[in-house]
Amino acid sequence: MLNIILFGAPGSGKGTQSKILLQNHQLEYISMGDILRQQIAQQTPLGLEAKALIDKGQLVPDDLIIKILEKRMAEAKTTNGFLFDGYPRTLAQAEILEQLLTKMGTSLSYFISLEVPEEELTKRLLNRAKIEGRSDDTKEVIEQRFKEYEAKTKPVKDYFAQKGKMIQIVGTGTEADVAERLDNILRK
Ligand code: AP5
Ligand code: MG
Numbered sequence: 674m675l676n677i678i679l680f681g682a683p684g685s686g687k688g689t690q691s692k693i694l695l696q697n698h699q700l701e702y703i704s705m706g707d708i709l710r711q712q713i714a715q716q717t718p719l720g721l722e723a724k725a726l727i728d729k730g731q732l733v734p735d736d737l738i739i740k741i742l743e744k745r746m747a748e749a750k751t752t753n754g755f756l757f758d759g760y761p762r763t764l765a766q767a768e769i770l771e772q773l774l775t776k777m778g779t780s781l782s783y784f785i786s787l788e789v790p791e792e793e794l795t796k797r798l799l800n801r802a803k804i805e806g807r808s809d810d811t812k813e814v815i816e817q818r819f820k821e822y823e824a825k826t827k828p829v830k831d832y833f834a835q836k837g838k839m840i841q842i843v844g845t846g847t848e849a850d851v852a853e854r855l856d857n858i859l860r861k
Contacts, residue, residue, distance in 0.1 A: 674753060674777075674779040674782070675700060675782050675783075675859075676757075676774060676779060676780065677694070677700070677754070677755070677756050677784075677785065678757045678760070678770075678784045678833075679691055679756065679757065679785055680785065680786045680787070680829070681786055681788070681789065681844060682787075682789065682794055682822050682826075683794060683798060683815065683819065683822060684789070684793075684794035684797040684798040684801070684815075685787040685788075685789045685794060685844050686787050686848070687758045687759060688704065688706075688707075688758060689848055689851075690787065690852060691704065691758045693848070694852075694855065695756065697856075698753070698756070700751065700753055700754050700756040701745075701746075701753075701754070701755045701756070702755075702756045703746070703755060703756065703760060704758040704759055705738060705759040705760040705762075706759045707758075708741055708745065709723045713727070719737060724808075727808070727809050729814065730809060730815070730816070730818040730821060731821060732762055732763065732821050735763055738760070738762075738766060739766065739769050742766075742770070742773070754779075757770070762829065763825050763826065763828075763829065767829050767832055767833070781833075781838060783838070783840060783858065783859070784830075784833040784838045784839050784840065785840050785841075785855065785858060786841045786842070787842060787844035788841050788842065788843055788844050789844040789845055791819065793845060794815075794819075795815060798810050799812065840858055842854045
């Protein structure tokens, strides 16, 4: 199995690069942000709970996120592998994922971190706000998302770095530039 975590700060291009990657690799795509936004659109109890936090730029609690992950992984339609976007965002989430992969007799193939300076991230997200109108793409909420990222999510990168699994790529340049860098890693 090819199991990839696409990691990065808000606006680093996880969603954009996932779409490109899925054109060439048949993987089960798990985008935690997309799943939560679907729940919000359907006004499920989980969606309502998540919306209050997402609109403040805060992370949704681990126990809820882990339940979603377990369900989605069990429903996987392909056995080729998984592409994780926006998961894991805490150390607890990272450890659970490793356990679930081990249970399936597989493991993480790549942890790829998209590196983009904060100034560029802000520019991208404010620009996306005009196009997509995501409720968490306002200046105040973006700042809070960055704070959550620094405090709770960045340690996940160090965790996989210590295991020798973390690969950083430059996330600036055109979408095609970044896709090519990603492709170079997966070819090796
Ligand atoms: P999530 O939806 O994952 O949001 P995020 O991490 O803030 O990331 P984004 O989706 O904003 O950015 P992206 O990296 O996907 O970039 P994109 O490709 O869109 O999570 C939302 C919320 O849900 C969280 O804040 C949290 O509350 C909750 N949540 C989700 N997962 C959770 C978890 N595991 N635990 C707890 N809570 C969780 O690109 C951004 C923009 O830039 C786009 O407009 C794009 O077109 C543009 N762009 C992309 N690449 C380039 C490029 N190379 N050059 C110029 N522009 C570019
Ligand atoms: Mg995204």
